[in-house]
């Protein structure tokens with residue numbers, strides 16, 4: 747039952763990370779695209795390649811600087827869309843991997859991150875993650 751207890755500690759780690767969110771979230775600004783937002787995966791793919799691929803990989807499979815986003819840890823029921831907004835705005839402390847912290851990625855709106863998230867979700871679905 748090793749896998750099961752590993753999965754459990756992962757869930758615990760995420761719950762602890764989630765507890766830390768309110769403090770980060772206080773930095774202001776919307777954490778979701780506004781009303782009327784319509785996700786555009788083509789735009790999301792372009793923005794991902796410009797801003798995220800250097801660490802998360804052109805094909806979302808990770809690099810030596812960052813983890814794959816096509817991975818069970820980043821499924822929607824584990825890291826919801828708001829986790830993407832928060833990671834981009836505030837960065838993310840190293841907690842799941844050993845790549846170091848993710849720094850904030852400046853210059854992206856909540857809508858931009860919404861497009862990126864839609865693209866990532868589409869690729870996760872294609873890979874059979876959910």
Ligand code: HEC
Pocket residue numbers: 763794797798799800801802811812813825829830833834838839840841842843844845846847848849851854862
């Ligand atoms: C300079 C490298 C780097 C860049 C650029 C980068 N990331 Fe990350 N990202 C990381 C690392 C490293 C982690 C893993 C931290 C950990 O959990 O150990 C991470 C984690 C994440 C997470 C999970 C956060 C959590 O709550 O656990 C999300 C979501 C994410 N990145 C999305 C993005 C998106 C979207 C972009 C582009 C807008 C991006 N990243 C750009 C390095 C990067």
